[in-house]
Amino acid sequence: MTQPDDDSSDMEVERPEVATRALQARESSVGIQIVVMSGSAKGTSRRIGDRLRIGKAPDNDLVLPDDTVSRHHCELTRAADGVHVRDLGSTNGTKLQGARVTEAVVQPGVVLKVGEIEIAVRLAVRSVEVMPSDKTWFGGAIGQSLAMRSIFGILERIAPTDATVLLEGETGTGKDVLARAIWTESPRAQGPFVVVDCGAVSYSLLESELFGHERGAFTGAVAARQGAFEMADGGTVFLDEIGELPLDVQPKLLRVLETKEFRRVGGNRTLKTNVRVLAATKRNLQREVQAGKFREDLYFRLAVVPITVPPLRGRREDIPALVEYILKAGSTGAVPVQVSDESMQGLLAHDWPGNVRELRNVLDRALYMAQATGQAELSLVSLPTSGAGGGDVFQFEQGKTYRETRAKYDGEFERRYVKWLLGRHGGNVSAASRDAKMDRKHLHDMAKKHGLRGADPDDD
Numbered sequence: 001m002t003q004p005d006d007d008s009s010d011m012e013v014e015r016p017e018v019a020t021r022a023l024q025a026r027e028s029s030v031g032i033q034i035v036v037m038s039g040s041a042k043g044t045s046r047r048i049g050d051r052l053r054i055g056k057a058p059d060n061d062l063v064l065p066d067d068t069v070s071r072h073h074c075e076l077t078r079a080a081d082g083v084h085v086r087d088l089g090s091t092n093g094t095k096l097q098g099a100r101v102t103e104a105v106v107q108p109g110v111v112l113k114v115g116e117i118e119i120a121v122r123l124a125v126r127s128v129e130v131m132p133s134d135k136t137w138f139g140g141a142i143g144q145s146l147a148m149r150s151i152f153g154i155l156e157r158i159a160p161t162d163a164t165v166l167l168e169g170e171t172g173t174g175k176d177v178l179a180r181a182i183w184t185e186s187p188r189a190q191g192p193f194v195v196v197d198c199g200a201v202s203y204s205l206l207e208s209e210l211f212g213h214e215r216g217a218f219t220g221a222v223a224a225r226q227g228a229f230e231m232a233d234g235g236t237v238f239l240d241e242i243g244e245l246p247l248d249v250q251p252k253l254l255r256v257l258e259t260k261e262f263r264r265v266g267g268n269r270t271l272k273t274n275v276r277v278l279a280a281t282k283r284n285l286q287r288e289v290q291a292g293k294f295r296e297d298l299y300f301r302l303a304v305v306p307i308t309v310p311p312l313r314g315r316r317e318d319i320p321a322l323v324e325y326i327l328k329a330g331s332t333g334a335v336p337v338q339v340s341d342e343s344m345q346g347l348l349a350h351d352w353p354g355n356v357r358e359l360r361n362v363l364d365r366a367l368y369m370a371q372a373t374g375q376a377e378l379s380l381v382s383l384p385t386s387g388a389g390g391g392d393v394f395q396f397e398q399g400k401t402y403r404e405t406r407a408k409y410d411g412e413f414e415r416r417y418v419k420w421l422l423g424r425h426g427g428n429v430s431a432a433s434r435d436a437k438m439d440r441k442h443l444h445d446m447a448k449k450h451g452l453r454g455a456d457p458d459d460d
Contacts, residue, residue: 031047031048031123031124032083032108032121032122032123032124033045033046033047033048033122033123033124034048034062034076034112034119034121034122035120035300036117036118036119037117037118037119037297038116038117039066039116040065040066041063041064041065041117044062046061047124048076048078048083048121049078050078051076051077052075052076052077053074053075053088054073054074054075054076055069055070055071055072055073055074055090056070056071057072060073064114064115064117066115066116066117067115068092068115069090069092069114069115070088070089070115072088072090073087073090073094073114073115074088074090074114075088079105082105083105083107083108083121084104084105085101085103086102086103087100087101087103090114090115091115092115093115095112096110096112096113097110097259098113106121107121108121108122108123108304109121109122109164109257109301110301111300111301118296120296120297122303122304123304123305130150130157132149132150132153133149133150133156135149135152136321137152138151138155138156138178138181138185139180139182139185140180140181141177141181142318142322142325143315143318144318144321145310145315145317145318147310147314148315148318151307151309154307155178155181155182155185155307156185158182158305159181159182159186160186162276163304164257164276164277164278164279164301164302164303164304164305165179165279165304165305165306166242166280166281166302166303166304166305166306166307167179167278167279167280167281167307167309168280168281168282168283168284168307168309169280169282169310169311170309170311170355171355171357172354172355172356173309173310173311173312173355173356174355175280175309176238176240176280178307179240179278182236183236183278186276188235188276191232191233191234191236192231192232192233192234194228194231194232194236194237195238195240196209196210196228196237196238196240197240197241198240198243198244199240199241203246206246206249207249207252208225208265210227210228210229210249210253210256211227211228211229211252211265212224212225212230212264213225213227213266213267214264214265214266214267216266217264217266217267218265218266221265221266224264227262227264229262230264230273232273232275233274234274234275235275236275236276236277237275237276237277237278238278238280239253239277239278240280241280241281242279242280242285243281243282243285243288244281244283245294247293247294250294250295250298251298253298254297254298254301256273257277257298258301260272260274279302285299285302285303311355312355312356312358312359313351313352316348319344320344320348322359323344323359323363326360326364327339327363327367327378330363330364330367331367337367337370337371337375337376337377337378338376338377340377340378342424343378345423345424345425346424347362348423348426349420349422349423349424350423366378414446414450415452418443418446418447418450418452419450419452421435421436421443429443429444429447
């Protein structure tokens, strides 16, 4: 890779400022909105324009019919430095982080209290307004599909800022890879990158893992210990599986995000922290909020920039590039091991319930076998079955007749066979029907019945 000349180096130095201006322009075009989180108007949202007035009277821009809200309670206005909040002499006050304010400047992600009604201030992000990236990678993440390039386009603009990013998606989709890429593309790349897996740390030690503890704070605390927010000062904290965070720890995390201050477990001294927070979860946090398992105010504070990472089965066009990358990285010989066309079709046809992580495991296993036997091509890739649990293929049910049981497994066999057959031929129904020596129309009907896609140039 050629080194940039002096002009390009100067541009690189200014990159965080340029990216921040781009983000501000994006916020200006997309807008900032408020969302009512409690009370009878819960779920109501309004965009903040030049001025947005809140109160009980019907002439307000946002009407809150609550006894704790004054007729003209407060107003919000947009400005270059954030959202300006001004109380209009209300009876019960406008509060920020529990403190009553007359005037304040806030950023997206905070929660205001208008009387006793909670209101979240957040970006009104519409992904269609962010053009997909021209690149097919972002850090260690690879993807030429529109879904992934759209994510790369957002992250290229967000990474140089301090915005909190929430990555949602199934297990194995690469959320941790994207989080690390955000860190490496940010001005904090020279600082620490501290990972806390909220699902792997025991309940009793999670608070200590986040905030540290003093000596003697609990049984076994023989020495003081720094937590993630202390160790990552000046860098980034990645909270993996944030959906597993216990409810009683959630308000403590919220306070750190809002005030940038915390105390060690068993300590009285308030410590300041300068970190950027990235979070990831396989859970749908909005559903968790509705079920009462996750705090709504914490969700809004984390989801300043929400990103949903698609499953691998939703971006099959990325599989060849991922296969090439994984095999090239894992090959120990002078010539990388290749994948046969038949094996590639099998990889494309598989559902990949474990996503990219499962693909990597399958290829690593096949690669070890090929290298052990001296093969230069993976002619056969052993794919795991899609069934849950991996036990017997046939699982008989009490009370089902022979005819009903056979019909069930005949249908399952048919679905799997058609899926495998179309996968071998890239979805071409004509080629697949010739290979199976069956009528093309019959194969087309079977594929349609099982919801499988088949592309055939002969079809109208």
